[in-house]
Amino acid sequence: MAETVVMLVDDEVPFVETMTKRLTRRNxxxxxxxxxxxxxxxxxEHKDVDVVILDVKMPGxxxxxxLREIKREHPLVEVIxxxxxxxxxxxxxxxxxxxxxxxxxxxxxEQLVAKVxxxxxxxxxxERKIMEARIREITSRRGLD
Amino acid sequence: MAVFKKDGGEGPxxxxxxxLRRNIFIVIVLVSCAPLLVVTGLIGYYFHTSYEAKVLAHxxxxxxxxxxxxxxxxxxxxxxxxxxxxxFDFELLSREDFLREKLALLREEYGAIFVDLxxxxxxxxxxxxxxxxxxxxxxxxxxxxxxxxxxxxxFISDVFTGLRGMPHFIVAVKRTYGSRxxxxxxxxxxxxxxxxxxxxxxxxxxTAFIVNKEGEFQTKPRFETVxxxxxxxxxxxxxxxxxxxxxxxxxxxxxxxxxxxxxPLKNGEWILxxxxxxxxxxxxxYRARRWAFLIVFLGGVGIVVTSFxxxxxxxxxxxxxxxxxxxxxxxxxxxxxxxxxGELAAGIAHEINNPVxxxxxxxxxxxxxxxxxxxxxxxxxxxxxxxxxxxxxQGKRCKEITHKLLSFARKTDPALKEVQLNDLIRxxxxxxxxxxxxxxxxxxxxxxxxxxxxxxSPSEMQQVLLNLINNALDAMEKTGGRLEIRTRIExxxxxxxxxDTGCGIPQANLARIFDPFFTTKPVGKGTGLGLSIxxxxxxxxxxxxxxxxxxxxxxxxxxxxxxxxxxxxxxxA
Numbered sequence: 001m002a003e004t005v006v007m008l009v010d011d012e013v014p015f016v017e018t019m020t021k022r023l024t025r026r027n028x029x030x031x032x033x034x035x036x037x038x039x040x041x042x043x044x045e046h047k048d049v050d051v052v053i054l055d056v057k058m059p060g061x062x063x064x065x066x067l068r069e070i071k072r073e074h075p076l077v078e079v080i081x082x083x084x085x086x087x088x089x090x091x092x093x094x095x096x097x098x099x100x101x102x103x104x105x106x107x108x109x110e111q112l113v114a115k116v117x118x119x120x121x122x123x124x125x126x127e128r129k130i131m132e133a134r135i136r137e138i139t140s141r142r143g144l145d
Numbered sequence: 146m147a148v149f150k151k152d153g154g155e156g157p158x159x160x161x162x163x164x165l166r167r168n169i170f171i172v173i174v175l176v177s178c179a180p181l182l183v184v185t186g187l188i189g190y191y192f193h194t195s196y197e198a199k200v201l202a203h204x205x206x207x208x209x210x211x212x213x214x215x216x217x218x219x220x221x222x223x224x225x226x227x228x229x230x231x232x233f234d235f236e237l238l239s240r241e242d243f244l245r246e247k248l249a250l251l252r253e254e255y256g257a258i259f260v261d262l263x264x265x266x267x268x269x270x271x272x273x274x275x276x277x278x279x280x281x282x283x284x285x286x287x288x289x290x291x292x293x294x295x296x297x298x299x300f301i302s303d304v305f306t307g308l309r310g311m312p313h314f315i316v317a318v319k320r321t322y323g324s325r326x327x328x329x330x331x332x333x334x335x336x337x338x339x340x341x342x343x344x345x346x347x348x349x350x351x352t353a354f355i356v357n358k359e360g361e362f363q364t365k366p367r368f369e370t371v372x373x374x375x376x377x378x379x380x381x382x383x384x385x386x387x388x389x390x391x392x393x394x395x396x397x398x399x400x401x402x403x404x405x406x407x408x409p410l411k412n413g414e415w416i417l418x419x420x421x422x423x424x425x426x427x428x429x430x431y432r433a434r435r436w437a438f439l440i441v442f443l444g445g446v447g448i449v450v451t452s453f454x455x456x457x458x459x460x461x462x463x464x465x466x467x468x469x470x471x472x473x474x475x476x477x478x479x480x481x482x483x484x485x486x487g488e489l490a491a492g493i494a495h496e497i498n499n500p501v502x503x504x505x506x507x508x509x510x511x512x513x514x515x516x517x518x519x520x521x522x523x524x525x526x527x528x529x530x531x532x533x534x535x536x537x538x539q540g541k542r543c544k545e546i547t548h549k550l551l552s553f554a555r556k557t558d559p560a561l562k563e564v565q566l567n568d569l570i571r572x573x574x575x576x577x578x579x580x581x582x583x584x585x586x587x588x589x590x591x592x593x594x595x596x597x598x599x600x601x602s603p604s605e606m607q608q609v610l611l612n613l614i615n616n617a618l619d620a621m622e623k624t625g626g627r628l629e630i631r632t633r634i635e636x637x638x639x640x641x642x643x644x645d646t647g648c649g650i651p652q653a654n655l656a657r658i659f660d661p662f663f664t665t666k667p668v669g670k671g672t673g674l675g676l677s678i679x680x681x682x683x684x685x686x687x688x689x690x691x692x693x694x695x696x697x698x699x700x701x702x703x704x705x706x707x708x709x710x711x712x713x714x715x716x717x718a
Contacts, residue, residue, distance in 0.1 A: 012499050012502075012503060014503045014507075015499070015502055015503045015506060018503065018506040018507050018509075018510050019506055021510055021513075022506065022509055022510050022513055025513050057495075084495060084498040084499055084502070104544070104548070105498060105499070105502040105544075106498075106501060106502035106504075106505040106506065106540055106541070106544055107502075109506075109509050
């Protein structure tokens, strides 16, 4: 199975750094961003990002806004919301906007990895379906000729 | 109110209540006593004057009648004697046996008050005499009565002792025989006359007596007279000039007021005087006055006692109400404080969450690193692992605490929207279904289709419904039962009934269930805020929440909300 590329977005630098180390150890490729804006920019460069782990509460562009942008520009990328709030409302809103799941900070790293894998699997499945659909389209097109 | 804060019964509020009590007391006493005194005084005054006038009039009439009686008596006797004098001539009357016969006739006619009968010549010598005394040939030429009798046709003398040494008075008739004049005289028994005069007795001190113009007594009064000789003379000249009856007051030697009434008798030669102690004359009036005083006094005492008790009780009640209000105020302030503490806690909890997350992650990283080859041989490896795990465990504990704090202090969105209550109810019920199943409670919805929208904050409305449903489930937790939620329209309002078949609320608690901090749950289980918050929310939305309950049967809460379409700043169109 292909390497999973994860982008970690949080304004707390130490958190991102440690998380990066820990997730890298668990065979994930980590890109880090310290704001919503930065995350969007990096996403444009790195088309291979599978999953974005997104903190809800950030200065400037907040999690929900960033999520909306990501989903608009990269609909296939799965997003896991990370929330410090216990406000379930934000999580629910996030899910409605297309987030894959949400976790509360601080969270078990194993749990996070599991969620990331699930998200990656979903994304892969999704991509495979798109691929199959395209192949079907191409083959049928050829058949028509 | 700030002035009287927290001092309890003492300090400024203590004196305040004392002065309040005093003021109420004084006002009640004044307001009740003033009319009592005024009315009593007025009635007393008018009653006194009119009664006095009446008594006086009565006495005057009595005295006049008495005067008439005495006058009649005298003139009857006089006319008796005159009749004899005119009927028989001098010759006949100078025979003593004839005179005796006529005396017997007179006594027969007028009673025993005629003592004797005598014929007196113009020289003052008694020519003939019939009577018990030896008075023949008695000489009256120097006697006062004889001189006066000779001057008029008929004459009644004053009382005098005379020759016989006993008080008596004389009735004399003058006749002419040829060229000579003679007088037929009769003596009237003083004792009989006295008893006639004295027959007027009223009360215990009323008595009548007669004086002549000089103030000399013509009868013997029963009691000591209050008017002295000189005073009588003075009164006769001042009071009886043209009046028929004179009334005056006189003090006796003891200082008692006496009522005196005088009237002339016998063409003004004698004066009939009636005297009576005022206390005796107005005995009824004074008795009435004593009763009135007693009643006013007792009434006054009653008013004072009542107003004392009343003012005390009233102020005590006010004081208690004030204290309760203060307590309530304190509770409200306390609640406000709690709310701000909650907000503060939420802020702190949020801020702390991130550092804790980082710490936990760092610990996790150490744990990850401990799995490297180089550490495997370390003798303290297990200790490191344990310590790191401990950090993570405690970090998680912090997380739980902050999450609890955050969820406790979480604010609901108070913005008003047009809400379909039916949807809201379904949503909330679905949240509680799990719990209802565990408690063996059957949930039954009876929702009116096409229910009008109401203007409410959805999240607050959710809170209210959830609270009511949770309470209902609490009530049926052990027994199971049926939870029924109905929506209906009542006038201009939408009504939500939340009915359970639980244990019910005792009557005593029913009035207090919406009070803040009132709870029947064990300490630590309930804050007593749930229903009071519901009450506040519903009130704020312009609605009403009421409750009906009977112990053992169940409880129904009615939430009534006005239809939507509220204009203005509420947030609804």
